[in-house]
Amino acid sequence: MSDYDIRKTVNDKYSLRGRVFQKIREDILSGKYKEHEELKEVAIGEELGVSRTPVREAFRQLELEGLIQIIPNKGAYVTGITAKDVKDIYMIRSLLEGLCARMATEKMTEEQLEEMEENIYLAEFHAGKGHMDQMAELDNRFHDILYEACDSKMLEHLLRDFHQYVLRVRQKTLSTNTRGRASNNEHRQIMEAIKAKDAKKAEQLANQHMINAYDNIVKNGLFEIYGEENGQERG
């Protein structure tokens, strides 16, 4: 008992609120609702066949997830991720994925390690075939395993959030063919380091893995999906 997860209930798929929450999040991340677009309670309620109440509660959650901004008495607006946000997130993730890999080195179970190996093997196959959807899915899963393995619900929670947050960027990134394979090779190196119980190396590799991912984003100029006016603001 008591192995509950702080935010399992958010994924509660069987309450209206939970479904509304997931649906809106999906629609924001997929780009259906665009940056600065206003979300209206009744409209979304009608679309999903529910009243305003569950929609409002979902809004409050989405706000804390950082996906929308609620201006009191005015409305809910989809928040844009600026280029600077993405950069910051990758800098933060670089450190935290490193920490996660270090911690995972001590805590990882045999089953987790095996799933990782399988994951990398499969990804190699799909990389060859150019199956980008599967690559994205496997990349998700690789990092999930790492998050679970670090045995820290705080860190796991945090990294999962960021992972979600940059979803739009990430999917584009992996679809630049060469990066998919390079990324998987980095996964392999991280896995090897963990297998060899070399925590320091695992940390350093995971660190670099994020830096490489970000560099790739910059190099390929993938920021256009975040609109034009973004980037550095003050300063």
Add this chain to the structure above:
Amino acid sequence: MSDYDIRKTVNDKYSLRGRVFQKIREDILSGKYKEHEELKEVAIGEELGVSRTPVREAFRQLELEGLIQIIPNKGAYVTGITAKDVKDIYMIRSLLEGLCARMATEKMTEEQLEEMEENIYLAEFHAGKGHMDQMAELDNRFHDILYEACDSKMLEHLLRDFHQYVLRVRQKTLSTNTRGRASNNEHRQIMEAIKAKDAKKAEQLANQHMINAYDNIVKNGLFEIYGEENGQERG
């Protein structure tokens, strides 16, 4: 325009929901509502003289803050922070405060630097007098300045959350007389490094600052406030 903050509206003190949110959070952090205690919508609503609606919305936010856990159709329960959580948070904060200090070295304004110097000067005074409340307040403010100065709303947001989260521990920590002064000296060193534009040193010092803070917590066995059954769980 458009210098909005993702979660400014949460601090919206002028809506019922905002006030309820802040009140409950305060009551949890101050220890009024204890770990695993059940929060009932009507009871809290009556206490604050509002209906269930704003209370429910506040609950949804508190859940995402990680302060309560909502079990569908059952209730809302105050989540405990385990000793392991505290440890994890300090490990994470160590890295992120370091990153923050590094970034702040480039971005800090003259005004911010001056407020920091004043802060440290004042803290020295209060440390001598044993004014623990003021020390806690100044410590809060020191870190806030740093968070603002890093010029990253993502990082600022994150660090503020963690800062809040370990509030209970922190206040106890600073009241162990010697740590208050030592902590302030570390603040001074960080400030000096930033002043000298030595980003690497600032990072390393902020890093160590967190490790020292955590060591102090462990050394003084300040975990009892989180109840008995806590600590490492699986593993």
Add this chain to the structure above:
DNA sequence: ATCAGTATGATTGTATACAATTATACCAGG
């Protein structure tokens, strides 16, 4: 006495009604 089953009460989930606030459109005056 113990257990199953049911009935009752308490609590949360959702919908709707009403109040407050904000946006929009229209009109009068310059």
Add this chain to the structure above:
DNA sequence: CCTGGTATAATTGTATACAATCATACTGAT
């Protein structure tokens, strides 16, 4: 044509009513 103000509509904020779910206590049979 532009400006300011007022009326109206649209939208959010809050309260309340009703439905669904869960906890508890009681009853009756074994």
